[in-house]
Amino acid sequence: MxxxxxxxxxxxxxxxxxxxxxxxxxxxxxxxxxxxxxxxxxxxxxxxxxxxxxxxxxxxxxxxxxxxxxxxxxxxxxxxxxxxxxxxxxxxxxxxxxxxxxxxxxxxxxxxxxxxxxGYREVERTRLHRLGEVVAQTADGTARLATDADVELLAPRLGAFRAEVGHVGEGAAADRVWVRQRIERRRFWVWEDGGRVVSFVGHQTPVFGTVRVGPVYTPPEYRGHGYASALTAEVSRRLSETGDQVCLFTDLANPTSNKIYAAIGYRPVRDFVGYSFS
Structure with missing residues (x-):
């Protein structure tokens, strides 16, 4: 080799x-x-x-x-x-x-x-899942595609998501560019309840008939209402209707999210491990 x-x-x-x-x-x-x-x-x-x-x-x-x-x-x-x-x-x-x-x-x-x-140390364990038959989830509000008008709201939330999961970012300006580029490509969705954007879900570029959902994020003040579950299920349904295989990763340290995605219809494929170097 x-x-x-x-x-x-x-x-x-x-x-x-x-x-x-x-x-x-x-x-x-x-x-x-x-x-x-x-x-x-x-x-x-x-x-x-x-x-x-x-x-x-x-x-x-x-x-x-x-x-x-x-x-x-x-x-x-x-x-x-x-x-x-x-x-x-x-x-x-x-x-x-x-x-x-x-x-x-x-x-x-x-x-x-x-x-x-x-040196190295283990920092994360994740699980790759593939969508089977999607099961709708309910919450107050509705899903919609994000628009340019959402950029200034969503960019700081993307930064908060990165911080929460331990991903390195390049700052607010880069986050605005990242969000705007994906909105332009119709790859960013939000859940809106009572005029408030309470959760977002993105998805990646479909390649060879497979599309991966993520990132998924709800600000702490809006959690506990099922917004992310409902939005992820809706986005997953729409993506599956194109004929693509739909997949996503979950954090194995978060049993709540794993339970939620299983309820939507995601089934395990393979586990992954991350190490950081010192």
Whole structure:
């Protein structure tokens, strides 16, 4: 196995998408992150590192390393980790962390740590789910697509969401751009009750017949009314009606959210683990 860096998101997309297409649900995070960068709506404070793993001339693995999210292994099998760790220890020696399936993420953290002299610790466990038959959820209010008039309200809430889940952001201006770009692409929904926007749900770029829901956020003062459940169910229903497979990630440390998504009709696919590097 040989791992090589690839210059630029478009070239990386063209090289690895035929491989990743083999399991678009398991590889959803890679597919959408690559697609958004290739289309110019995902911006990074430092150039990402794109790595393809080859067996002869055949691509058998793909990895993305970004300044704000670290190393995304997606569904990469553990036996491919060593050549990736070799390449990224040189090409991305200050990665924030790594996320992947349990055995692959741990192996990468160990091998990358040896090569860079950095420590690591587990920081998150998540579960990938695929939507089965959607079950509607009820709450006071209605769903609607977000509009440009919502940007100034939603951008600070996106920042609050990032802080709550421990994601690094680039500040208020970047959050406004992020929200506006997704509103323009009809990928951001809100739940409105009594004239108040009380919850939001986004979804990612559909790729190879698969679309991932997220982020999902309700400000603390509006929680406990079922707004996020109702909105997620409605967005999931609309997406499933296009014929796409619908998936999402849940935080395994939050049993309430896992119960809510199960009630909507989501079923487990695979668990993932995240490590941060020190």
């Amino acid at each position: 040989i791992a090589r860096t690839v210059d630029g998101p478009a070239a990386f997309r063209d090289l690895v998408f035929p491989f990743l297409q083999g399991d678009p649900v398991l590889n959803s995070t890679l597919l959408t992150n690559i697609a958004d960068r290739a289309s110019g709506i995902m911006n990074d404070p430092e150039p990402p590192v794109f790595v393809a793993v080859h067996e002869g001339e055949r691509v058998v693995g793909a990895v993305l390393a970004t300044a704000l999210r670290g190393v995304l292994l997606a569904g990469m099998p553990v036996e491919l980790v060593t050549p990736v760790a070799d390449v990224l220890a040189a090409a991305a020696p200050r990665a924030l962390g790594v996320n992947g399936t349990a055995d692959a993420a741990l192996r990468f953290a160990e091998e990358y740590g040896v090569r860079t002299g950095r």
